[in-house]
Amino acid sequence: MNETAPVQSQGFYTEDMTISVGPQHPSTHGVLRFVVRTDGEVISEAIPDVGYLHRSIEKIGEKVTWHGYVPYTDRADYLAAMFANQVFCMAAEKLAGTEVSRRGEFCRVIACELNRIASHLISVGTFGQDIGAMTPFVHALRERETINNLMEEICGARLTYNYIRIGGVGYDILPETCGRISEFLDHFEPIVDEYNRLLSYNKIFIQRLAGVAVVSKEDALSYNLVGPNLRGCGIRWDIRRDIPYSVYPELEFEVPVGTGQVGTLGDSYDRYWVRIRELQESCKIVRQCLKMLPKGPAIAKVPRKFKPPVGECYARVEAPRGDMGFYVVSDGSEYPYRVRIRTGSFTAMSIIDKLSKGIMVADLIALIGSLDVDAPEIDR
Amino acid sequence: MEVKEVYLQLEKKFPGKVGDFKGDVPEPYCSVSPDAIVAVSRFLRDDSNLKFEVLSDLTALDWPKQEKIQVVYHLYSYSNKSQIVLKVDLPRDNPVVPTLEGVWKVANWFEREVFDLFGVVFEGHTDLRRIMLPEDWVGYPLRKDYVEQEEYDGISTQRAPLVEKLLR
Amino acid sequence: MQSYIDQLIQDGYFTGVPREVVYAIAMVLVAFIVLSVFVAPLAGVTSWLERRVWARMQSRIGPNRVGPQGILQWLADGIKNLLKEDLIPSAADSKLFSLAPYVVFVGFLCTFVVVPFGSTLIVADLDIGILYVLAVTSLVVVGILMAGWASNNKWSLLGGMRSAAQIVSYEIPAGLSVLTIVFLAGTLSMQGIIKSQGWAPWDWYLFNNPFTFAAFFLYFTAALAEGNRTPFDIPEAESELVAGYVTEYSGMRFLFFFFAEWGNLYVIGAVATTLFLGGWQVPPVTDDAILLGVLQFIVFFLKAYLWVFIAMWVRATLPRVRVDQLMALCWKYMVPLSFLCLLGTICWMLAFPNGNQIFSVAMFVLGLLILAYFLKRVLFQIRHARPELYFKPHI
Numbered sequence: 030m031n032e033t034a035p036v037q038s039q040g041f042y043t044e045d046m047t048i049s050v051g052p053q054h055p056s057t058h059g060v061l062r063f064v065v066r067t068d069g070e071v072i073s074e075a076i077p078d079v080g081y082l083h084r085s086i087e088k089i090g091e092k093v094t095w096h097g098y099v100p101y102t103d104r105a106d107y108l109a110a111m112f113a114n115q116v117f118c119m120a121a122e123k124l125a126g127t128e129v130s131r132r133g134e135f136c137r138v139i140a141c142e143l144n145r146i147a148s149h150l151i152s153v154g155t156f157g158q159d160i161g162a163m164t165p166f167v168h169a170l171r172e173r174e175t176i177n178n179l180m181e182e183i184c185g186a187r188l189t190y191n192y193i194r195i196g197g198v199g200y201d202i203l204p205e206t207c208g209r210i211s212e213f214l215d216h217f218e219p220i221v222d223e224y225n226r227l228l229s230y231n232k233i234f235i236q237r238l239a240g241v242a243v244v245s246k247e248d249a250l251s252y253n254l255v256g257p258n259l260r261g262c263g264i265r266w267d268i269r270r271d272i273p274y275s276v277y278p279e280l281e282f283e284v285p286v287g288t289g290q291v292g293t294l295g296d297s298y299d300r301y302w303v304r305i306r307e308l309q310e311s312c313k314i315v316r317q318c319l320k321m322l323p324k325g326p327a328i329a330k331v332p333r334k335f336k337p338p339v340g341e342c343y344a345r346v347e348a349p350r351g352d353m354g355f356y357v358v359s360d361g362s363e364y365p366y367r368v369r370i371r372t373g374s375f376t377a378m379s380i381i382d383k384l385s386k387g388i389m390v391a392d393l394i395a396l397i398g399s400l401d402v403d404a405p406e407i408d409r
Numbered sequence: 410m411e412v413k414e415v416y417l418q419l420e421k422k423f424p425g426k427v428g429d430f431k432g433d434v435p436e437p438y439c440s441v442s443p444d445a446i447v448a449v450s451r452f453l454r455d456d457s458n459l460k461f462e463v464l465s466d467l468t469a470l471d472w473p474k475q476e477k478i479q480v481v482y483h484l485y486s487y488s489n490k491s492q493i494v495l496k497v498d499l500p501r502d503n504p505v506v507p508t509l510e511g512v513w514k515v516a517n518w519f520e521r522e523v524f525d526l527f528g529v530v531f532e533g534h535t536d537l538r539r540i541m542l543p544e545d546w547v548g549y550p551l552r553k554d555y556v557e558q559e560e561y562d563g564i565s566t567q568r569a570p571l572v573e574k575l576l577r
Numbered sequence: 578m579q580s581y582i583d584q585l586i587q588d589g590y591f592t593g594v595p596r597e598v599v600y601a602i603a604m605v606l607v608a609f610i611v612l613s614v615f616v617a618p619l620a621g622v623t624s625w626l627e628r629r630v631w632a633r634m635q636s637r638i639g640p641n642r643v644g645p646q647g648i649l650q651w652l653a654d655g656i657k658n659l660l661k662e663d664l665i666p667s668a669a670d671s672k673l674f675s676l677a678p679y680v681v682f683v684g685f686l687c688t689f690v691v692v693p694f695g696s697t698l699i700v701a702d703l704d705i706g707i708l709y710v711l712a713v714t715s716l717v718v719v720g721i722l723m724a725g726w727a728s729n730n731k732w733s734l735l736g737g738m739r740s741a742a743q744i745v746s747y748e749i750p751a752g753l754s755v756l757t758i759v760f761l762a763g764t765l766s767m768q769g770i771i772k773s774q775g776w777a778p779w780d781w782y783l784f785n786n787p788f789t790f791a792a793f794f795l796y797f798t799a800a801l802a803e804g805n806r807t808p809f810d811i812p813e814a815e816s817e818l819v820a821g822y823v824t825e826y827s828g829m830r831f832l833f834f835f836f837a838e839w840g841n842l843y844v845i846g847a848v849a850t851t852l853f854l855g856g857w858q859v860p861p862v863t864d865d866a867i868l869l870g871v872l873q874f875i876v877f878f879l880k881a882y883l884w885v886f887i888a889m890w891v892r893a894t895l896p897r898v899r900v901d902q903l904m905a906l907c908w909k910y911m912v913p914l915s916f917l918c919l920l921g922t923i924c925w926m927l928a929f930p931n932g933n934q935i936f937s938v939a940m941f942v943l944g945l946l947i948l949a950y951f952l953k954r955v956l957f958q959i960r961h962a963r964p965e966l967y968f969k970p971h972i
Binding site: 046048069070157160161162163164167168171226227228231233234236237389391392 | 631634635636637731732735738808810811893894895896897898899900901902958
């Protein structure tokens with residue numbers, strides 16, 4: 030795929046190189062591949078090539094029962110497993126009209142927001158690592174270790190939780206765990222300032238990101254960017270606020286939006302900054318939930334053989350990478366007819382081809398990191 | 410704006426092309442005929458009252474008993490906070506539908522995925538090739554009657570059942 | 578050292594041998610001793626120290642198993658790499674591929690000939706000492722280009738090209754900063770430059786005039802860029818996020834590149850100390866030659882190693898600069914600034930032919946204040962850095 034293109038009028042001919050960024054790479058988030066055509070520094074085209082992590086989770090949904098599908102949803106995005114659990118259970122509950130126990134709803138929100146903190150820590154850490162600062166990554170992982178331990182206390186697993194079940198949650202959160210979560214939040218909130226001092230206000234970091242890969246509002250809507258990518262462009266859309274679900278209407282929190290404080294509105298720094306602010310907002314949400322946790326059963330009574338009526342349903346949650354939607358179709362039996370997972374990273378990949386024309390290879394890495402794409406979400 | 414009113418507006422603007430409105434389900438939907446889908450989507454996106462700015466999802470359902478593949482479009486409006494679902498029925502042996510790439514650019518990837526997994530051909534698509542599976546894969550996995558190929562690239566895809574393996 | 582050899586010849590040890598041959602053999606022998614006894618363990622221990630220093634900055638521990646506190650880790654790594662399979666890609670140019678690490682290594686080792694450890698402890702006190710260092714470190718560029726080209730790998734080629742461009746560009750601010758000091762000292766020889774400074778901090782060239790103060794930081798930044806260290810480590814650590822020009826290398830060949838890099842850190846520190854920090858000058862506390870020699874060696878080593886530590890600190894903290902920003906930094910900012918420092922120093926020398934003691938002391942006090950403020954910020958960070966919080970699950 031080499032093209033010859035005359036560069037100077039003296040008859041210099043240079044060829045564009047076609048190189049492959051990935052699939053084995055210390056930086057791309059998961060197993061991704063980009064076929065990049067470049068003249069050494071400036072990219073003329075970067076074509077994503079996905080499918081290395083395709084595990085046909087959607088087809089598996091047609092073979093297992095409704096209850097039995099919940100562990101598979103964990104793997105749809107293993108960094109934000111709680112959200113996939115929650116949205117599948119929400120879709121099944123909406124279809125069948127089951128009630129969710131109130132304590133279960135609060136436990137769901139606590140677990141989900143802790144998972145959001147963990148996912149954003151990974152995102153911010155690996156983003157710093159891509160840009161070259163290796164220390165914030167290790168600090169972020171150190172905090173995430175505590176969250177993983179808390180999750181292990183809550184539900185027994187550190188990464189793929191299988192915690193949120195149809196009708197509520199699998200296990201109750203004990204009072205000692207609540208105490209430990211509070212301690213962790215007290216310890217964690219000042220650390221976000223540490224990340225800011227180390228990374229966000231660093232001149233080299235800002236110079237790398239300001240004005241790089243700007244996404245305009247029309248493009249964001251046309252390419253269906255969601256989550257922090259959309260909010261980084263200035264559009265204040267958060268499913269927790271605008272299509273409220275669970276107990277979010279009773280909680281107070283802000284929705285951070287990118288403001289173009291360095292460089293242009295909608296550049297990579299804005300998307301990164303939205304994630305840092307969301308870390309702080311999630312802490313607030315968890316604190317409120319811990320205070321408001323009611324007594325009661327953690328899970329409502331749901332039949333063993335869950336058979337929702339014939340129909341279809343679409344449910345969404347605000348996952349760390351955007352709006353994760355589950356479209357489930359039921360034909361009345363105890364196996365779903367079709368499960369469709371629509372994730373934020375899939376649509377974020379579609380914009381990379383457009384944004385990557387004319388930027389440098391180092392900027393491509395910054396772009397992928399700032400969009401926070403995650404291979405399991407893309408390929409499912 | 411209620412979905413019923415949206416549907417009535419659509420019926421007025423595109424007589425005969427839309428039909429089968431179902432409003433009392435969790436996700437109200439209506440059917441659109443394949444040749445009108447681009448015009449309907451463009452109208453829904455550009456109309457100043459309706460303002461469905463975003464194509465939330467584009468997927469397909471396979472109904473072998475009714476011999477059809479249904480392509481499902483979920484449109485969402487951020488300004489009005491409402492959703493509408495459009496369904497297009499296509500014959501199972503030759504599913505062809507015009508592409509929505511001119512209306513929303515994200516349809517490029519969604520349609521590639523539907524082509525890859527269901528075999529629906531989108532006319533006018535700039536780059537219709539498989540996205541998840543390798544280029545030389547045979548078959549459309551998410552169809553209900555899909556049978557895996559025996560081997561791929563020389564490696565067998567069949568695995569002996571575990572009980573036999575243990576007994577051996 | 579030359580006087581010592583002269584003494585031995587006078588004592589009649591090498592009667593039948595011509596003088597030049599004695600000198601040559603002595604120099605080779607001493608260079609060999611210096612390189613094997615000092616440089617090799619130094620580069621190794623620097624690699625261990627770098628890993629420990631990074632680890633503490635990242636709130637983890639680092640290698641601490643092999644030997645007391647892990648100090649033999651580099652030896653274990655070296656032996657492991659020697660035992661690895663020697664891979665040369667089939668489509669690579671095998672002669673250039675094998676030769677490249679050695680060229681880089683030679684380019685770095687040759688500088689140790691003129692690094693002074695004490696007033697009489699130097700392998701060869703060349704008259705063109707500092708110029709020799711600048712010239713020989715450019716050999717590294719040839720080695721890197723060979724490595725990048727001979728690997729037959731587009732990533733390596735890109736990494737090699739970038740590295741060559743980076744090193745060649747940053748030679749200029751480094752050379753100009755060095756030239757600033759050479760003007761002040763009046764000689765190119767390393768010992769001569771040190772002898773023209775004094776032992777007290779206000780006699781160092783660092784505080785001599787504000788232009789040399791600026792020249793010091795320019796030199797240090799340019800030397801970091803020449804050594805391919807962060808924030809300028811585009812060619813090596815994850816150039817396009819593969820390993821750059823060392824992608825196809827494995828085993829001992831791979832280690833050679835990094836050996837040269839860690840040793841180069843010390844050379845950067847040594848040259849910075851020689852030029853700006855007064856070298857091995859100590860207050861005249863003793864007359865005993867051996868004790869004085871040891872004291873001078875320790876002082877020089879500590880001063881040089883401080884800069885090694887600071888280079889590691891910088892690497893753990895700062896992100897990477899993009900290639901075009903790096904080039905812009907060099908050509909648009911550092912080269913004009915170095916010219917300015919040079920001209921400023923010359924004007925200062927014309928204004929104060931014998932130096933300005935009062936100003937030097939004032940600069941020294943200013944430097945102390947800046948250091949005090951810096952330490953205050955460091956203390957703030959240390960106090961506000963939270964210790965780790967780690968819960969064992971209660972099940």
